[in-house]
Amino acid sequence: MSTIWVILIAVGALIAGVALGFFIARKYMMNYLKKNPPINEQMLRTLMMQMGQKPSQKKIKQMMRSMNNQMDNK
Structure with a gap:
């Protein structure tokens, strides 16, 4: 037992x-x-340039803010 x-x-x-x-x-x-964070502004800028886009600082900040908001919501 x-x-x-x-x-x-x-x-x-x-x-x-x-x-x-x-x-x-x-x-x-x-x-x-x-x-x-796994992606920083420099990586994002390089990625956008590889896709043929001319990244502006405003667009990069907007995308970083959007990714940070997604991380906070999870």
């Missing part, structure tokens, strides 16, 4: 640890991506 309890506690602790680890890792990655 005590062996069953040991196994149940071990399985419960394993499940709780996996769930807790997942949420901690998710929170860490969300904060990391908010502080270090």
Whole structure:
């Protein structure tokens, strides 16, 4: 009878640890991506030039603001 309890506690602790680890890792990655966005203004300018567009500073700021708003909404 005590062996069953040991196994149940071990399985419960394993499940709780996996769930807790997942949420901690998710929170860490969300904060990391908010502080270090994957695309910056220079990358955006290069991308627009490769697509054949002449990027203005106003257009780049507008696109960055739009991407930041999308990140905040998620």
